[in-house]
Amino acid sequence: MKSSVMRISNITMVGLRAIARNKMRSFLTALGIIIGVGCVIAVVAIGNGATKSVENTINSLGTNYIMLFPGAATSSGARMFTGNSTLTADDADAIKAECPAVAYVSPTVRAAAQIVAGELNWGTSIQGVSVDYPLIRSWNVSQGTFFSDQDVKGASKVCVLGTTVADNLFPDGEAAGQIVRIKNVPFKVLGVLEKKGGNMMGQDQDDTVIAPYTTVMKRLSGKTKIDMIQLSAVSADQVQQAQNEIDAVLRQRHRIAPNGDADFQMRSQEEIAQASGAQTAILRILLLVIAGISLLVGGIGIMNIMLVSVTERTREIGIRMAIGAKGRHVLLQFLFEAVTLAIVGGALGIALGIGASLAVKRFLQWPIVVTPASVALSFGVAAFVGIFFGYYPARKAAKLDPIDALRYE
Amino acid sequence: MVHEPNDPKKVIEIHGLTKVYEMGEVEVRALAGVDLLVDEGEFLAVMGPSGSGKSTLMNILGCLDRPTDGTYLLDGVDVSTLNRDERAVIRNAKIGFVFQSFNLLPRTSAAENVELPLIYGDLGWSRAERRKAAMDALFRVGLKGREHSHSSQLSGGQQQRVAIARALVTNPAMLLADEPTGNLDSRTSEEIIGIFQSLNDSGKTVVLITHEPDIAQHAKRVVTVRDGVIQNDEKIQQHRVGVRDNVSGIGPPVPAIAAEATS
Ligand SMILES: Nc1ncnc2c1ncn2[C@@H]1O[C@H](COP(=O)(O)OP(=O)(O)OP(=O)(O)O)[C@@H](O)[C@H]1O
Ligand SMILES: [Mg+2]
Numbered sequence: 001m002k003s004s005v006m007r008i009s010n011i012t013m014v015g016l017r018a019i020a021r022n023k024m025r026s027f028l029t030a031l032g033i034i035i036g037v038g039c040v041i042a043v044v045a046i047g048n049g050a051t052k053s054v055e056n057t058i059n060s061l062g063t064n065y066i067m068l069f070p071g072a073a074t075s076s077g078a079r080m081f082t083g084n085s086t087l088t089a090d091d092a093d094a095i096k097a098e099c100p101a102v103a104y105v106s107p108t109v110r111a112a113a114q115i116v117a118g119e120l121n122w123g124t125s126i127q128g129v130s131v132d133y134p135l136i137r138s139w140n141v142s143q144g145t146f147f148s149d150q151d152v153k154g155a156s157k158v159c160v161l162g163t164t165v166a167d168n169l170f171p172d173g174e175a176a177g178q179i180v181r182i183k184n185v186p187f188k189v190l191g192v193l194e195k196k197g198g199n200m201m202g203q204d205q206d207d208t209v210i211a212p213y214t215t216v217m218k219r220l221s222g223k224t225k226i227d228m229i230q231l232s233a234v235s236a237d238q239v240q241q242a243q244n245e246i247d248a249v250l251r252q253r254h255r256i257a258p259n260g261d262a263d264f265q266m267r268s269q270e271e272i273a274q275a276s277g278a279q280t281a282i283l284r285i286l287l288l289v290i291a292g293i294s295l296l297v298g299g300i301g302i303m304n305i306m307l308v309s310v311t312e313r314t315r316e317i318g319i320r321m322a323i324g325a326k327g328r329h330v331l332l333q334f335l336f337e338a339v340t341l342a343i344v345g346g347a348l349g350i351a352l353g354i355g356a357s358l359a360v361k362r363f364l365q366w367p368i369v370v371t372p373a374s375v376a377l378s379f380g381v382a383a384f385v386g387i388f389f390g391y392y393p394a395r396k397a398a399k400l401d402p403i404d405a406l407r408y409e
Numbered sequence: 410m411v412h413e414p415n416d417p418k419k420v421i422e423i424h425g426l427t428k429v430y431e432m433g434e435v436e437v438r439a440l441a442g443v444d445l446l447v448d449e450g451e452f453l454a455v456m457g458p459s460g461s462g463k464s465t466l467m468n469i470l471g472c473l474d475r476p477t478d479g480t481y482l483l484d485g486v487d488v489s490t491l492n493r494d495e496r497a498v499i500r501n502a503k504i505g506f507v508f509q510s511f512n513l514l515p516r517t518s519a520a521e522n523v524e525l526p527l528i529y530g531d532l533g534w535s536r537a538e539r540r541k542a543a544m545d546a547l548f549r550v551g552l553k554g555r556e557h558s559h560s561s562q563l564s565g566g567q568q569q570r571v572a573i574a575r576a577l578v579t580n581p582a583m584l585l586a587d588e589p590t591g592n593l594d595s596r597t598s599e600e601i602i603g604i605f606q607s608l609n610d611s612g613k614t615v616v617l618i619t620h621e622p623d624i625a626q627h628a629k630r631v632v633t634v635r636d637g638v639i640q641n642d643e644k645i646q647q648h649r650v651g652v653r654d655n656v657s658g659i660g661p662p663v664p665a666i667a668a669e670a671t672s
Contacts, residue, residue, distance in 0.1 A: 005597060012526040013528075014528065017521075018516070021516045021517075050582045117632070248521070315512070316514055316515075317516060318418070318512075319512045319525075319527070321497065321511075322471070322473065322500060322506050322512075322531040323500065323506065323525055323526040323529065323575065324497050324498065324500050324502070324526055324530060324579075325497060325529045326493070326497040326498070326529070327493060327494065327497075328494075329529055402473050403468055403473050403474060405671020406473075406512065
């Protein structure tokens with residue numbers, strides 16, 4: 001028993017020496033695995049980062065959050081929006097007044113515009129909301145104040161800037177108290193919002209200007225209907241109750257029978273998260289397929305070089321057999337070589353992948369999440385690839401006839 | 410076969426050995442009934458013209474191949490019916506091969522080459538014990554000081570010495586050499602044959618295959634094969650003596666080893 005354990009360790013030494021003897025070729029053999037595993041780690045890290053960031057954004061909506069937008073849900077579940085919004089600010093007021101499960105309500109109007117401050121200008125999106133908005137989004141000002149109910153009622157020309165806008169328009173000074181021009185209308189900046197951080201869908205949540213919805217409708221967009229209503233339920237477990245109450249109030253106001261098609265739709269934070277989760281699942285499957293293909297290519301590379309190596313070393317195999325190596329010693333030696341190459345390649349690939357991920361994080365500012373699970377999995381898969389693709393060449397070596405192998409030139 | 414108690418031990422005992430190669434329709438009878446007895450401590454040369462069956466015989470003697478028919482007892486063990494793995498064990502324990510083309514592992518030091526059979530063996534030796542045995546074997550063939558040289562840094566004669574050390578290191582029942590001097594000049598051939606002679610003097614059984622009569626004359630007994638049968642078997646009374654001054658097969662090491670090692 002002792003001697004067979006020792007023999008195994010001797011034979012693994014033999015495999016290691018063979019790798020060390022052919023450093024360049026060993027490296028090239030492992031390169032496929034290095035790149036494959038590196039890709040897997042980097043791509044999974046970026047994918048995880050994206051998912052995490054979307055999740056964070058959705059979570060930051062708060063568990064009480066409900067979105068209400070115009071347009072009917074058809075029987076197929078798709079949202080139909082004809083372009084004519086059916087929601088008004090009065091709907092919002094009615095909901096606030098009549099639904100006990102609803103805590104805060106903000107009509108929301110959107111417009112895109114160029115903001116000018118002195119010499120500087122910045123293109124961004126303007127959101128018209130009510131004073132409830134900071135409470136719904138738990139988003140406070142870090143500088144100055146938010147606008148008041150008075151400002152909303154009087155459609156005052158006031159606004160609050162997201163940090164991205166504030167940084168770009170007032171790079172070296174307080175934004176609060178300054179004047180900006182939006183579509184030639186002067187707006188007084190009341191404050192700057194706290195930094196929210198980016199989200200992954202190509203949007204920067206801080207790249208925005210918030211103004212009273214009345215002002216946006218009157219001065220900027222000229223719309224009479226609102227784009228959507230954002231709300232929050234009094235608590236997370238009241239979200240369903242709130243949705244039922246809103247449904248009843250709006251059907252009554254829009255004169256829609258309880259069994260008729262509604263001209264509005266609601267999404268709770270949970271539903272938004274589910275929809276995004278489904279997208280993420282597709283992304284994950286795609287990434288796994290890419291990862292699988294790159295490891296397959298790496299594995300075929302190992303098999304290819306191992307086959308060449310077996311042919312090249314036929315004579316060596318013959319010598320080893322002549323002096324007493326059994327078929328399985330030769331099999332183990334070549335298998336061990338293949339697995340070592342795969343594992344070392346896997347380890348280098350992990351380092352490469354983490355390095356690439358960090359570079360992406362540093363230079364592209366993308367969020368990156370390297371999970372131990374993806375590292376462990378790639379490592380395991382690399383070892384498996386080594387065994388799987390190393391087995392055939394190793395068996396070929398083990399089956400050589402010593403007489404033929406010795407005669408091989 | 411009944412042996413007298415004081416008969417010398419038989420290393421090779423072959424009866425009615427045949428080897429037939431099937432090549433499609435054609436059958437080649439490479440060995441057509443060989444009987445051969447070799448005692449422990451003999452130095453046997455096998456001669457014969459090309460195609461007579463020398464290599465075929467050597468492959469079977471070396472347990473690289475199996476006879477089609479007949480029996481072969483090696484060191485008292487019937488090896489004619491062993492399978493692949495069993496033959497590998499026998500090769501490792503009982504046979505030391507020396508080939509015409511040296512057959513050392515490339516990019517591997519002399520000491521590592523010599524250690525190789527011990528790695529596959531059953532002795533259960535530690536690394537240090539294996540290294541020591543390899544050093545001793547290299548010393549016996551006069552290669553002290555060149556343990557760490559790779560084959561590309563050694564002359565043909567030195568490479569063949571490494572190969573002999575590798576054959577010796579497991580202390581096998583016999584050394585089996587196939588044209589060991591075929592790739593060497595005559596002076597170096599004399600040295601190599603001298604090593605075999607001194608090893609034989611110290612009791613090692615040697616079977617040497619050659620087609621050079623000069624080389625065969627160094628053995629104590631010459632067997633001639635022709636068309637797959639043994640045609641002639643003679644003892645050599647006055648065998649030639651090879652160059653013996655720089656090996657230590659017997660007796661204390663000779664000072665000339667150092668000179669050889671640095672040359
Ligand atoms: N693997 C094989 N398949 C078929 N025939 C073979 C095989 N090996 C040897 N032979 C035949 O067996 C006969 C004996 O060959 P062998 O190689 O033993 O001769 P040899 O005495 O070693 O010759 P040489 O001195 O040229 O090496 C030859 O006719 C050869 O063609
Ligand atoms: Mg031959």
